[in-house]
Amino acid sequence: MRVLGVDPGLTRCGIAVVDVAPNRTATLVGVTVVGTGAEQSLDRRLLAIDEAVNEWLDRHSPDHVAVERMFAQHNTPTVMGTAQASGVAIAAAARRGIPVALHTPSEIKAAVTGSGTAGKEQVTSMVTRILRLGEPPRPADAADALALAITHAWRGGLMGRGLETGNLTSPQRASSFPTAAGSPGARGSSATAAQRVWLAAEQRSRGAGGSQGWGGGSRT
Template identity: 60%
Template sequence: MRVLGIDPGLTRCGVGVVDVAGNRSARLVDVTVLRSGLDLPLEQRLLMLAEGLEEMLDRHQPQFVAIERVFAQNNVRTVMGTAQISGVALLLAAKRGLPVTLHTPSEVKAAITGYGSADKKQVGTMVARILGLTEIPKPADAADALALAICHAWRTGIAGGTLPTTGSTPGGSPVQQTPAQQTPAQKAWRAAERSASVSVVPRSLKR
């Protein structure tokens, strides 16, 4: 399966594409960071980023799109820009009939590192290790976008991932795993899910 991950931002928007096999092995397809100048009008900045996203979508033809979920922050201007480009990405994916999933920062960190409060260096290091890269993708927006794509494939199980806590019998009936059967990453992911469902605002990947 091919997933395009988007780490939304008005000044810097990370976009990463990965292919993930049924054994959870992942391969880097492409990664970039789209930028827009602070001196441009808002509508021109959104247009510039939209064109970059369209080019990546059309060139790589992903099957799924994963976007970081936007949370309220102290900096209203920053969160507004993030929300605006997230809306653009959602629209572009919908026009192409692509399923989109929003993932919280805690979910991504738990899926990639097994620890929902991992820092950016830990996430970048694990992304490089998973993809077999000799260096951590830079800037951090690039690594975050790739982490989102990998997280989506593993978390949903559509690439043979094991992170979800429900499995299937040979006949297709769902089977609930007990806590003792879950891996550390699975337990961390479930904890991240629970924290996202209550009124606690997780820290963003854009720390």
């Protein structure tokens, strides 16, 4: 299964593609960070993101698209710009009929590190291990988009039920995969070190984030 993750933003918009095998091995396909300076007009900034997302969708034909869900907790222009960028990315996927799911930052942190309050370095470190990379992904902001794509594959995409569009509004989605940790192939003796790390993190995640809910955000 191929997942394209988008960490939206006008200045830095992370776009990552990962392939996740049935045995949960995750492989980096590509990652980039696009964006524009604040001196550019809003329409040019959104156009740059639109073009990049469309190019990556065309080039990599993902099965699913995951977009980071953010909350308007701070009344700043940055929040609005980020929301506008996410809208552009979601619409680009929807035009192609690709299912879109949203994940909160805490869900992503919990999925890859086991803690919904993990720091940026910890997320980067785990992404590096999960993807079996020789060094942390570059640019640094790319790690968030990679973590998002991994999270999506992990939290449901692999279960064969997919994360269909209708699930975007389902607050109890996270708890609808109670058997994920027991899926076949995940604990075979051929598991790599990274897979074992991942599985351990997943187990911690299920304890920490399983009841969090897709529509939540109380941990953010």
